[in-house]
């Protein structure tokens with residue numbers, strides 16, 4: 001069957017992930033053929049570094065795709081079927097502050113968890129909402145697939161501020177974890193796993209996993225996780241684990257699992273269950289933002305510049321973003337009605353029976369031309385329910401703070417976070433973050 005060709009804009013064209021996503025899209029032309037590929041960013045110089053290389057890559061490997069890069073929203077968002085959005089409002093330099101300010105007070109400093117995630121959320125909300133508005137103005141039938149972080153806060157904000165928008169929020173972390181799980185249980189690919197999972201973004205648990213034949217994978221998996229976390233016994237496997245901080249996170253899943261051995265956890269729960277350990281094992285002067293700037297950003301941009309100068313990418317080291325393939329699965333399901341089963345961040349409305357309807361939860365959904373249909377995960381136990389309700393309240397308070405420009409609500413959000421020990425520490429962090437964020441945040445009253 002001939003698949004209808006699609007037109008895609010990548011918003012955040014200058015992202016360190018874009019080149020890998022372009023390679024992945026080119027590799028998947030049989031499943032998700034493109035007629036147009038556009039880049040959009042609000043930083044022309046940064047986008048150009050990536051765009052000049054991708055122009056060469058597309059010309060060499062898929063010349064039938066019409067490629068362009070622009071900072072003009074009308075040009076970018078006109079005649080589009082899908083927006084793939086991965087912006088980082090404030091860039092890696094603000095991420096560094098999100099991480100380092102809490103650490104000064106002995107609190108977890110992380111991109112999406114704790115006060116750093118809230119600070120990033122306050123910056124991201126208007127950026128993502130602006131992309132929705134461009135899409136609705138210039139291509140009202142398009143879908144936005146958003147993986148800009150912090151996805152949980154962004155999802156709550158877009159639910160409230162643009163309730164009818166065709167936006168789907170999705171995260172690559174469950175996919176990355178399932179890649180390791182496939183290795184552990186001896187399956188070829190994570191797409192061979194059928195899972196039941198519930199929670200929030202970066203805050204969830206798997207209750208069941210089988211292969212496509214229905215064989216239970218949990219006993220073998222649990223035996224492994226209890227000893228090694230999600231790291232392979234010999235410490236290799238998932239490409240993420242080449243970086244020390246990720247190796248530590250995958251190994252620490254062992255201790256997160258120990259708290260509730262009836263489920264297996266998302267790795268991010270370490271920030272909430274072992275914040276003291278995380279702080280003790282973080283260098284407050286060299287955080288994950290520094291690691292990304294020193295490695296991924298430097299390497300990707302140097303390679304892009306090399307390709308643009310050589311005008312060939314034949315021998316490039318840029319690899320197809322392996323766990324970015326979920327984006328093609330999602331877009332393909334919407335375009336070609338494949339009824340793919342995927343974990344998405346959606347309005348609860350009964351998917352977790354004993355949780356508020358208006359919480360934005362991460363659960364398996366069936367995706368087709370009709371959009372997504374969440375599957376019911378039933379009732380959840382006290383431990384997870386307590387943790388989730390606390391975290392939902394934090395995320396809702398951040399969006400309240402943004403909408404009402406309320407200092408009080410943001411202070412409450414930081415106070416309520418499981419990562420913060422007291423209201424006084426929350427206040428100190430908040431006050432310093434207000435200074436650091438300047439015009440990136442609305443002025444709080």
Ligand code: NAD
Pocket residue numbers: 011012013014015016017018040041042043046047086087088089090091092127128147148149150172323324
């Ligand atoms: P990055 O800073 O390298 O790139 C982000 C790009 O977004 C920059 O070029 C920046 O100029 C642009 N941008 C910022 N604000 C914008 C706005 N309002 N409008 C248009 N463009 C804007 O960041 P990165 O490290 O590549 O991460 C990008 C995002 O993707 C982050 O939110 C990150 O958390 C998320 N993420 C994506 C994946 C994935 O698999 N694709 C995985 C993990 C995280």
Ligand code: LMR
Pocket residue numbers: 111149288292
């Ligand atoms: C990133 O890739 O920048 C993050 O979203 C995850 C991380 O810390 O690497």
